[in-house]
Amino acid sequence: MRIVCQKSELQRSVNIVSKAVALKSPNPIxxxxxxxTEENNVVLYGSDDTLSIKNSTKAVVVEEGKIVLPARILSEILAKxxxxxxxxxxxxxxxxxxxxHSKTTLCCLDAEMYPAFPEYDATNGILMFAEKMVSMIDQTVFATSISEDKPILTGILVEIESKSTKMVALDGYRLAIREENIESSIDHKEVxxxxxxxxEVAxxxxxxxxxxxxxxxxRMMSIVCGDTEINTRVLQGDYIKYNNIIPDNFITRVIVNRHELYNSLERASIMARQTKTNVxxxxxxGETLTITSNSEVGKAREELDIxxxxxxxxxxxxxxxxxxVLKEVDDEEIVFDLNTAISPCVIRPISGNSFLYMVLPVKTSNTNV
Amino acid sequence: MRIVCQKSELQRSVNIVSKAVALKSPNPIxxxxxxxTEENNVVLYGSDDTLSIKNSTKAVVVEEGKIVLPARILSEILAKxxxxxxxxxxxxxxxxxxxxHSKTTLCCLDAEMYPAFPEYDATNGILMFAEKMVSMIDQTVFATSISEDKPILTGILVEIESKSTKMVALDGYRLAIREENIESSIDHKEVxxxxxxxxEVAxxxxxxxxxxxxxxxxRMMSIVCGDTEINTRVLQGDYIKYNNIIPDNFITRVIVNRHELYNSLERASIMARQTKTNVxxxxxxGETLTITSNSEVGKAREELDIxxxxxxxxxxxxxxxxxxVLKEVDDEEIVFDLNTAISPCVIRPISGNSFLYMVLPVKTSNTNV
Structure with missing residues (x-):
């Protein structure tokens, strides 16, 4: 192989595909x-057991070839x-x-040993803006479970209907739903x-x-954006029927300034964090929300107009x-729908259904049931 | 105690004195x-067994008092x-x-339990610009020893003469000397x-x-700058007679662009780091310096004009x-003075004596003795 390319472009490409490369793998390749090389491009591939990423960048290809280079060192060298x-x-x-005046020589591994890159079927897909995809992921991924007890909950449910696409995450304590109106030829699809x-996609x-x-x-979903192709394994199994657990009626509805509530909760949580419960x-x-927290080192009290x-x-x-929730949402004002001190709270936008969060309350010694 | 002050000013003060406060101490106070309180100021003190810092900031003192507050939580609250x-x-x-609309209540500790703040004798001192002090520290502190084998080497020697002040650090592999022409009434003083x-001072x-x-x-040195007073314990014992170990004559003198050499060495060190020796x-x-490094994963070669x-x-x-050395020095060009492959290299400015570094070489299988 012999190519000539711009350092900054190759570096960008290496940084993208490296996101699928493990620092340490039982399989060193x-x-x-x-x-x-592929016509006037150098094409990079990286993969682990879950994710594989392909990116191509322009290059003058003098002589074709195929080789495996150590990802971490290559990235460090290009950065310098x-x-x-x-x-x-x-x-x-x-x-x-x-x-x-710099010359670096890197030991290569045999390209024949590298696993085949997955091929996707481009006949049936949906189209959206990259920023929408990123926002849908950012606004749900935090609610996925970190426990492997129910592996299905460590993933985001992507639910596609002909007129809308949803992403859903839940971990047993909270639920996040994010919806976008996207037209597609797909009747119903869940992964x-x-x-x-x-x-990594985000x-x-x-x-x-x-x-x-x-x-x-x-067994996979593919995300294609410009010169980048990302393939991810999908989790097998049925997702929880989350619609059944969202309450329909509410006794208490609070509209509050999201930014003010976030700041007040952050201050109150300094004390809350001193206890194990983080409560x-x-x-x-009436028109006042009072937030309090207590710990051995002191207590906090915050008042907000609602x-x-x-x-x-x-x-x-x-x-x-x-x-x-409050960190990821952009709306200036949001709605809290509540029933009792032991029933879930639903957080949604003032209008529309772009998101819905449900958070379970904590039962304390003061909780009135 | 009852005071009113500007949050940002108190926060600045808390952040300064907190640098002397341990996260965990056997003595919780x-x-x-x-x-x-002190007239129209609130005065903060923090200390551990090595360092004590005092800073005062303006406040409206409605009622005087003295109290101990938990440093970490106070700092977290003010930040929010x-x-x-x-x-x-x-x-x-x-x-x-x-x-x-925020109210935070913090449990206090008894001020009577807090250790007395050290007093310094203001009769015999030296005066310099803050930026000079910071530069002298930054350009020597990296060469102090991290091993407790010779505790004296974990400190910086501050050597004051009537016309100049030096800071010196050495760890057995390298020596750093930084000198400033500062007039003082002190004949000779070493701490x-x-x-x-x-x-922390820097x-x-x-x-x-x-x-x-x-x-x-x-048994202490005090550093006073504006509203801040820093007292540090000094190490007891005699420092190494470092002047005796600096070679006088040189067989090889190289003048090189510092920035270019730094970049080349950084690239070469990516490979060097893959080995344990970092060589x-x-x-x-002639007029070319060639830097090479080798490891299992590859090799690097850099050429520079000298x-x-x-x-x-x-x-x-x-x-x-x-x-x-190259990271901390500012000069565009610097001098390397060398003798043989096994004798120390001395690095100095093109003119003047503001710094002198000495670095021992590594003996490799290729070293010609």
């Missing part, structure tokens, strides 16, 4: 990137080069990289994608209006579960 | 800050408040902090200050032309020792 026209060629089973893959995709296409195979108490009384419809209520939460 | 006029008052052995204290002092005064006591080889041949006086030489170094 998976610590490498497959580098190959000034931007330059980089000349790369194989020599005695090594890859030589020349840039100005459960590992949270780990989704986090990091790789640009937060702009670039087109993203999603394709669905038997903050919310007292909804808009209340319905009954007053005292209820306690794990502050982190509320903060996770 | 030392995890706190002593807060006291918006800037505001903060009202603080004691109530039932608690400190109440009010800011807008050895723990590196830990010096690092973090606290502003990098500008603020006046810093240094005072010397029996880079320098081949000085100005050589004297003989060619091949010599190897631990790349980190050279990088540590």
């Amino acid at each position: 998976l610590e490498g990137l497959l580098v190959s 080069f000034d931007d330059c026209e980089l000349s790369m060629y194989t020599e005695d089973n090594n890859m030589v990289m020349e840039c100005g 459960i994608v590992p949270a780990k893959s989704m986090r 990091r790789i995709l640009p937060e702009d209006e670039s087109d993203v296409k999603l394709f669905f195979g038997e 903050v108490n919310l007292n909804i009384d 808009n209340l419809t319905g009954k007053n209520l005292e209820i306690s939460f794990n502050s982190r579960y509320l903060l996770d | 030392l995890e706190g800050l002593l807060v006291s 408040f918006d800037d505001c006029e903060l009202s603080m008052y004691t109530e039932d052995n608690n400190m109440v902090m009010e800011c807008g 050895i200050v723990p590196a830990k204290s010096m690092r 973090r606290i002092l502003p990098e500008d032309e603020s006046d810093v005064k240094l005072f010397f006591g029996e 880079v080889n320098l081949n000085i041949d 100005n050589l006086t004297g003989k060619n030489l091949e010599i190897s170094f631990n790349s980190r020792y050279l990088l540590d």
Whole structure:
């Protein structure tokens, strides 16, 4: 192989595909990137057992070839080069990289040993903006389970109907639903994608209006955006019927400024964190929400103006579960729908159904049942 | 106690004195800050067994008092408040902090239990700019020893003469000397200050032309800058006679661009780091310096233009020792003075004596003795 390319472009490409490469793998070849030439491009592949990523970048291909390079070292070297026209060629089973007065020689692994890259079926997919995909992931992924007790809950459910696409996550304490109106030729399709893959997808995709296409195979989902193709394994099994657990009616409705509530909860959670339970108490009384927290080292009290419809209520939460929601949502004002101190709280936008969060309260010694 | 102060100013003060406060101390009162009032100021104190810091900030003192507050929590709370006029008052052995609609109550500890703050003798000191002090510390502290084998080497030697002040550090593999022409009434004074204290001093002092005064006591050094007073324990014992170990004559003198050498060494050290020894080889041949490094995963080669006086030489170094020096020095070009592949290398400025570094080479299988 012999190519000439721009250092900064190759570096960008290496950083993208490296997201699928494990630092340490039982199979050392998976610590490498497959580098190959394809017309006027150099194509990089990285993969682990869950995710595989392909990215191509422009290059002058003088001589074709295919080789595996150690991902971490390659990335470190490119980071230290000034931007330059980089000349790369194989020599005695090594890859030589020349840039100005710098010459680096990297031991290669045999490309024949590298696993085949998955092929996707491009006939039946959906199309959306990259920034929408990123937002849907960011606003749900935190509610996936970190416990392997129910492996299905470690993934995000992607639910596609002909007029809308939903992402859903739940971990037994909270539920996150994010919906976008997206037209597609798919009648109904459900896949459960590992949270780990989704986090990497959100990091790789640009937060702009670039087109993203999603394709669905038997055991995988493919995400294609520009020069990048991401394939992720999907989880097998049936997801929980989450619609059945969302309450229909509410006794108490609170409309509150999201930013103010976030800041108040953050301050109150400093004390809450000193205890193991991380509990903050919310007292909804008329047009005032009072948040309190207690610990051995002290206590906090925060007051906020709210808009209340319905009954007053005292209820306690794990502050982190509320903060996770408030941090990701963009709306200036949001709605809290509540019933009793032991029934779930539903958080939604003032209008529309772009998101719905449900958080279970914490039962404390003060909880009135 | 009852005071009113600006949140941002108190926060700045808390952050300064917290640098002397341990996260965990066998004596819990030392995890706190002593807060006291003094005319129109609130004065904060923090200390551990090595360092004690005092800072005062303006406040409206409504009622005098003295109390100890938990440092970490106080700092976390202040970081989460918006800037505001903060009202603080004691109530039932608690400190109440009010800011807008936020009220935080912190359990206090008894100020009587807090150790007395050291007093310094202000009669015999030296004066310098804060930025000079920071630069002297930054350019020497990395060469202090991290091993407790010779405790004296874990400190920086501060050597004051009537016309100059030096800071010196050495760890058995390298030596750093930094000198400033500072006039003082002190004939000769040597103290050895723990590196830990010096690092905090460099973090606290502003990098500008603020006046810093240094005072010397029996077992401590005091650094006074504006509203901040830092007292550090000094190490007991005699420092190594470092002047005796610096070679006088040189066979090889190389003048090199510092920035270029730093970048080349950084790239070469990626390969060097893959081995345990971290070795880079320098081949000085005419007007070219060639740096090479080898490891199982590959090799690097870098070429630089140099100005050589004297003989060619091949010599190897631990790349980190050279990088540590090149990173801290500001000069565009610097001088390397060398003799043989097994004798120390001296690094100095093109003119003047503001710094001198000495680094021992590494003996490799290729070393010609």
